[in-house]
Amino acid sequence: MNLFDQIIAVYPELADGRFFNDCTIVLQDDSDGFGAYIAKWDYEKPIPKGLKLGK
Amino acid sequence: MHSTTNFGWTTPADTDYVKDGASAIRTLAGGIDTSMAQLKGGTTGQVLSKTNGTDMSFTWVTPQVGDITSVGVTSPLTGGGTTGDVTIAIQDGTTAQKGAVQLEDSTSSTSTTKAATPNSVKSAYDLANGAIAKSLVDAKGDIIAATADNTVARVAVGTDGQVLTADSASSAGVKWATASSSSGPTFSAYSDTQRTITSTTWTKVGIEVEDWDSDSCYNNSSTYRFTPNKAGYYQINYGCVIEAGGTLAQVALYKNGSNYHFGFRSTTLNVWSSNGTLVYANGSTDYFEVYAYPGTSTGTTNWGSDRKTFFQAVWVRS
Numbered sequence: 001m002n003l004f005d006q007i008i009a010v011y012p013e014l015a016d017g018r019f020f021n022d023c024t025i026v027l028q029d030d031s032d033g034f035g036a037y038i039a040k041w042d043y044e045k046p047i048p049k050g051l052k053l054g055k
Numbered sequence: 056m057h058s059t060t061n062f063g064w065t066t067p068a069d070t071d072y073v074k075d076g077a078s079a080i081r082t083l084a085g086g087i088d089t090s091m092a093q094l095k096g097g098t099t100g101q102v103l104s105k106t107n108g109t110d111m112s113f114t115w116v117t118p119q120v121g122d123i124t125s126v127g128v129t130s131p132l133t134g135g136g137t138t139g140d141v142t143i144a145i146q147d148g149t150t151a152q153k154g155a156v157q158l159e160d161s162t163s164s165t166s167t168t169k170a171a172t173p174n175s176v177k178s179a180y181d182l183a184n185g186a187i188a189k190s191l192v193d194a195k196g197d198i199i200a201a202t203a204d205n206t207v208a209r210v211a212v213g214t215d216g217q218v219l220t221a222d223s224a225s226s227a228g229v230k231w232a233t234a235s236s237s238s239g240p241t242f243s244a245y246s247d248t249q250r251t252i253t254s255t256t257w258t259k260v261g262i263e264v265e266d267w268d269s270d271s272c273y274n275n276s277s278t279y280r281f282t283p284n285k286a287g288y289y290q291i292n293y294g295c296v297i298e299a300g301g302t303l304a305q306v307a308l309y310k311n312g313s314n315y316h317f318g319f320r321s322t323t324l325n326v327w328s329s330n331g332t333l334v335y336a337n338g339s340t341d342y343f344e345v346y347a348y349p350g351t352s353t354g355t356t357n358w359g360s361d362r363k364t365f366f367q368a369v370w371v372r373s
Contacts, residue, residue: 002256
């Protein structure tokens with residue numbers, strides 16, 4: 001399950017990707033082998049438990 | 056009785072009678088004999104020499120060896136001789152002839168026949184003493200610069216292409232330095248590898264094939280960053296192919312790890328975007344990267360080859 005899917009699992013209302021497309025939430029992969037991480041989280045609800053901001 | 060004018064010898068007067076001629080003759084002869092007494096004698100080669108200031112006071116002397124018997128001259132003297140009055144003179148000196156030279160107290164004369172006075176020599180010396188000696192320079196290209204009031208020093212030539220630059224930290228106030236370049240870094244790279252990236256995730260685009268990289272400012276193997284080493288404004292072009300991108304595809308230029316410039320944004324699939332912007336870089340820590348964003352999709356997105364995905368930059372100005 002990728003990071004997007006983990007978030008959608010907690011907040012199904014984000015499934016249409018709108019908040020990702022407008023950069024309210026930014027998932028980022030620096031192609032450095034560490035995978036994707038949450039680079040920005042401006043969504044009104046907190047970051048899902050088990051996830052964190054930044055690498 | 057009568058006496059002769061010069062020697063006072065006694066002779067009869069014109070009116071005297073010659074009644075005792077023999078006595079008169081003996082008297083005259085005695086006077087003459089007395090007067091001429093010092094002329095008597097001498098030997099061969101001797102000459103008469105006055106003994107004192109008294110009339111007829113002579114003595115025979117032998118001439119001293121070395122006494123002048125002739126006057127000979129050589130140039131620049133003229134005249135001379137062995138008899139009579141001897142006159143000698145000296146010719147005027149010229150550049151071709153030794154001789155008498157007139158002094159001239161001048162530092163501006165152009166005469167070629169006069170000689171300088173010590174005063175004019177000193178004036179010339181003083182000027183020369185205040186001049187810069189050519190021995191101060193040692194090699195081709197050396198220049199002379201002031202290090203302080205009335206003080207100069209040699210500044211050795213720089214290397215080819217350098218320019219003379221004011222530098223208050225240098226003793227001479229100037230130094231040779233590399234001229235500011237009118238150009239800066241440039242690079243061009245593209246991706247020739249298909250990669251799969253995750254949807255809804257801003258993913259750094261690995262652009263690994265360099266066309267050129269003038270100053271090795273682009274990392275094409277790990278970070279895929281352009282970190283220019285010269286401050287200034289840069290034209291940056293970037294593009295990316297996002298195929299099977301779902302509902303939205305977007306490309307952005309990142310500066311120092313953050314989204315700086317959004318490029319082409321599309322809600323269609325199979326997007327080939329090409330973007331450009333002008334940015335400023337500090338020439339040390341600022342860096343740039345290309346990120347791609349495939350929109351929401353259950354699938355994945357990849358980027359293509361054939362220079363459809365590319366990254367370029369060129370320094371424009373400081």
